[in-house]
Amino acid sequence: MPRPAVQPGADSDAIRLRPPRWADGPALHALVSQCPPLDLNSVYLYLLLAEHFPQTCILAEDEHGIVGMVSAYRPPGRDDVLFVWQVAVQARARGQGLGGRMLRRLLARPPLRAVRWVETTVGPGNHASRRLFARLADRLAAPLTESPLFEAALFGADAHEAEPLLRIGPISLSAVN
Numbered sequence: 001m002p003r004p005a006v007q008p009g010a011d012s013d014a015i016r017l018r019p020p021r022w023a024d025g026p027a028l029h030a031l032v033s034q035c036p037p038l039d040l041n042s043v044y045l046y047l048l049l050a051e052h053f054p055q056t057c058i059l060a061e062d063e064h065g066i067v068g069m070v071s072a073y074r075p076p077g078r079d080d081v082l083f084v085w086q087v088a089v090q091a092r093a094r095g096q097g098l099g100g101r102m103l104r105r106l107l108a109r110p111p112l113r114a115v116r117w118v119e120t121t122v123g124p125g126n127h128a129s130r131r132l133f134a135r136l137a138d139r140l141a142a143p144l145t146e147s148p149l150f151e152a153a154l155f156g157a158d159a160h161e162a163e164p165l166l167r168i169g170p171i172s173l174s175a176v177n
């Protein structure tokens with residue numbers, strides 16, 4: 001059964017949330033380049049996100065341009081899962097709840113109403129990201145579990161932390177606030 005709507009978190013006066021478009025490709029690439037420890041992908045990849053996954057991606061912009069984005073997708077054959085790939089918020093906009101607001105706004109989109117699980121991978125040292133997802137689990141009143149996924153050695157010669165899987169859910173019918 002689909003869950004009820006998630007309180008999406010309103011736009012502030014200054015910041016607007018919307019799906020990505022082709023023209024955002026270079027700016028999304030630039031944003032991610034300024035947000036270590038995120039892996040930087042090619043501009044082409046961000047164009048593909050705008051082309052194929054606008055329903056499950058979101059960006060935040062103010063009068064100066066893009067200040068945040070979440071890229072996510074539903075893994076093939078698992079329509080009740082939203083896998084969050086990258087979350088980026090420009091340094092000047094952090095700590096104001098924008099990351100959480102983008103995630104909740106995504107979950108509130110009508111095509112994502114069937115989502116009962118949010119998954120992501122977060123390195124052990126990324127405290128801000130861990131806190132972001134812990135807060136989301138709190139807001140959804142859903143358990144957050146962690147299990148091994150990609151070990152550091154899988155990243156080859158790159159110095160890269162392990163990427164364990166964080167899983168939030170099931171998002172309950174009664175506890176969404």
Ligand SMILES: CC(C)(COP(=O)(O)OP(=O)(O)OC[C@H]1O[C@@H](n2cnc3c(N)ncnc32)[C@H](O)[C@@H]1OP(=O)(O)O)[C@@H](O)C(=O)NCCC(=O)NCCS
Binds near residue numbers: 128
């Ligand atoms: C992770 C990130 C997206 C969070 O964005 P944000 O808009 O600042 O997040 P929020 O304001 O919604 O904060 C979420 C929680 O994290 C906490 N937090 C923020 N920065 C933190 C830090 N450096 N260390 C620990 N906690 C932190 C906030 O206090 C908040 O918790 P609270 O509500 O209990 O106070 C942002 O820090 C970022 O872009 N980091 C670089 C890229 C990255 O690591 N992305 C995530 C990997 S996918």
